[in-house]
Amino acid sequence: MKTKSALASLAILVAFPALADQAEHRHLGPHVHGQGTLDIAIEGNKIEMELVAPGMDIVGFEHVASTDEQKAAVEKAKEKLTDVLNVFKWPAAAKCKTDAANVESRKETHAPGEKDDDDDKPGEPQHSEFHATYTITCAAPENVTGMETVYFSDFSGGQLLNVNVTTAKGQTQAQMTRDKPTLSLAGVM
Ligand SMILES: [Zn+2]
Numbered sequence: 001m002k003t004k005s006a007l008a009s010l011a012i013l014v015a016f017p018a019l020a021d022q023a024e025h026r027h028l029g030p031h032v033h034g035q036g037t038l039d040i041a042i043e044g045n046k047i048e049m050e051l052v053a054p055g056m057d058i059v060g061f062e063h064v065a066s067t068d069e070q071k072a073a074v075e076k077a078k079e080k081l082t083d084v085l086n087v088f089k090w091p092a093a094a095k096c097k098t099d100a101a102n103v104e105s106r107k108e109t110h111a112p113g114e115k116d117d118d119d120d121k122p123g124e125p126q127h128s129e130f131h132a133t134y135t136i137t138c139a140a141p142e143n144v145t146g147m148e149t150v151y152f153s154d155f156s157g158g159q160l161l162n163v164n165v166t167t168a169k170g171q172t173q174a175q176m177t178r179d180k181p182t183l184s185l186a187g188v189m
Helices: 002-015 017-028 068-082
Strands: 035-043 046-054 096-107 128-138 146-149 160-167 170-177 182-184
Touching: 068 096, 068 128, 170 182
Parallel strands: 035 160
Antiparallel strands: 035 046, 046 128, 096 128, 146 182, 160 170
């Protein structure tokens, strides 16, 4: 896992030096509340997606759910996120369906060598995230021209998704926001 992640980081640094800062930042500091990351890889008729979002954005807290209300909020959020095609809406003409969806909440990951969370003092603020991975197949991938999301209306803490799109033509970055919950794939497909 560590090796794979290190190699991936290295590959990104080599290919996109401008991203080095951003990647470092993401690994070293705590996440920024209001901001999630959505990675999208499109190859042929397959779309792989990975969403990482602060617990604060999704359910409004990041401590371990203790009350029934909090546990229910986490379960409801997981259900919503599992129904990926209702959160991230690809064009109907693309005829997409979900092959796999996995959603979990976890403590924020730390860079290798960083102090482990076990050292956390009681009462110190902690961060947790929702992590979701999806595999989608589209019967008419030529119609995968963009995507719109109801993420921001579903999850009131979310303000911004930093989107990384990988296609046969390369990698591009975009942002989806509360004001602009859409992604155009014009020119990258
Ligand atoms: Zn946090």
